Amino acid sequence: MDEGVLMTVENLNAGYGDFRALYDISMRFPKGLIVSIIGSNGAGKTTLLNAIMGVNKPVSGKVTFEGEDITGVRTSSIVAKGVTMSPEGSHVFEDMSVHENLLMGAYLTRSKEKLGRMLERSYELFPALKEKSGQLADFLSGGQRQMLAIARALMSDPKLLICDELSLGLAPVVVNDIYNRILDVNGDGVTVILVEQEVQRSLSFSDYSYVLVKGRVVMEGVANELSEKEVKDAYFGINKYA
């Protein structure tokens, strides 16, 4: 195992039935970094995350976490190993209070003391949630839902946080605020994978980036060395990427 690499995806092929969505994807997620995966609708981002989180079994290839093969392992078991995800569209439990949502995030935590500490950290990270703590999640705004989804994911005290489309449908100010919180979380030592459609923000908030087009990695590199124009060309399949 490569020291310093938390998760790897090796030659992953995945799809649904006869439909092939991912071709030979290989990625490395080093400890302590923020890695972004950039791609438009239908690029295969969700399929990739589903394969990583054990929602769908890949056709071939493997996913490792801390050197251990976790391909096709049940989602709840992957979470128990220290991987957590804030899913696209937040998926908060709408019929539960904000507080109960956070408690669900710490479902696998047995220590009461740790639970209290994690709760405190969540409310510190997102003070807006503290004010709404007793309210049903159904009554939260889009931005607050996204905050709750992240806070809930962090309640498990993960080693790796995967954020799927954080910015979807949110105002730019709110998105920036949330992204800054992600930087704080990363500062505390949590490795982060950002999955995004938006090129510019993804590049500026991450250390390393992969660009996914039609199920293939077409470009990768240290985020601030990738040119935004090149990434956009690849993203839209124009100029030399046509």
Added chain:
Amino acid sequence: MELFVQSVISGVLLGGLYAAIGVGLSLVFGIMGLTNIAHGSLMILASFFVMILSQGIMGSVIPALLATLVIMAIIGAVMQGALINRVLDKGAEPALLVTFGFAIIIQNVLQLIFGADYKSIKNPLASVNVIDTKWAIVSGEYLVNFLVSVAVLLALHFLIRRTKLGRSIRAAASNVIAAELMGVNTKRTYIYAMCIALITGSVGGMLVGRTFGFYSYSGMSYLIIAFGVVVIGGMGSILGTLLGGVILGVSQLLGAYFFGPGVQVLVGYLTLLVILTLRPRGLLSNMTRK
């Protein structure tokens, strides 16, 4: 007038029992979207267990019931874990057919062993009236049925609303993917839910067995009562189940009061039809599946 008051009181008491019969069906539907056709038959299976155990080694009803609850929880775990969980991902019908098959097997095995005669569980309270006035007579038996049923519903409400297990059950009910992302093994949660549903159903089976008697095929008529209760009250709501039970019980007995005992079941289901027309999702439905 006295008979009218009596009908309402008896209807409410009967309704409590109906709620205990229906709540397990409601729970399973609310959590995994499965209509458990075997719910009634499993309930009657529990009646048989209580009957045998209370006559035999256990000697009385309470220890026999406790043993039955353990047996039924194991049956529920095996049925859910070994059969239903395997087909649940393949759409609604396969799981429905599994429970249908289960119902048929239980009925036939019971008939093979016990024949088609009516049985009952010994009941020392049968002829004791706790309230006996000009306005109303309340038999100890009906009162016990009601109180035990309400206790079951309250215990279930507490379990679902106030415990960690209950929270994981609600999470799995409202969003399977999110629940798995929290580390909840939803398939295992379904097993717990089925065990809990069968435990509530078994208490219902014991009460029914003491009050009305039963035979190998009684399960289907109780399944229909359970359906009525759950449809009126709204799938997945415990309070709604109690309300549904009481409405069905009262409307049946008032039907008997106004039109004669022959049409009481008909009136009960006409009420169901009216409520279904006005509120297609039931009166209180809070655990909505997405």
